[in-house]
Amino acid sequence: xxxxxxxxxxQLEKQVQEHISFVNSLEALSQETLHKRPHEGSWNILECIxxxxxxxxxFT
Numbered sequence: 001x002x003x004x005x006x007x008x009x010x011q012l013e014k015q016v017q018e019h020i021s022f023v024n025s026l027e028a029l030s031q032e033t034l035h036k037r038p039h040e041g042s043w044n045i046l047e048c049i050x051x052x053x054x055x056x057x058x059f060t
Contacts, residue, residue, distance in 0.1 A: 023049065 026034070026045060034045045043051070 026049075029045070037044050
């Protein structure tokens with residue numbers, strides 16, 4: 001499959017901006033909400049973000 005470089009870069013930039021906006025929206029949530037686990041054994045919001053940041057560093 002061939003990709004047009006500039007189109008791919010534009011798409012990636014848009015996705016990154018959307019992800020940044022989403023994470024910024026988490027600032028409005030309370031500490032209680034950020035630490036709450038949806039169910040026993042699952043990760044909370046902060047743990048998910050930490051995991052993504054750690055693996056993001058791994059791939060760069």
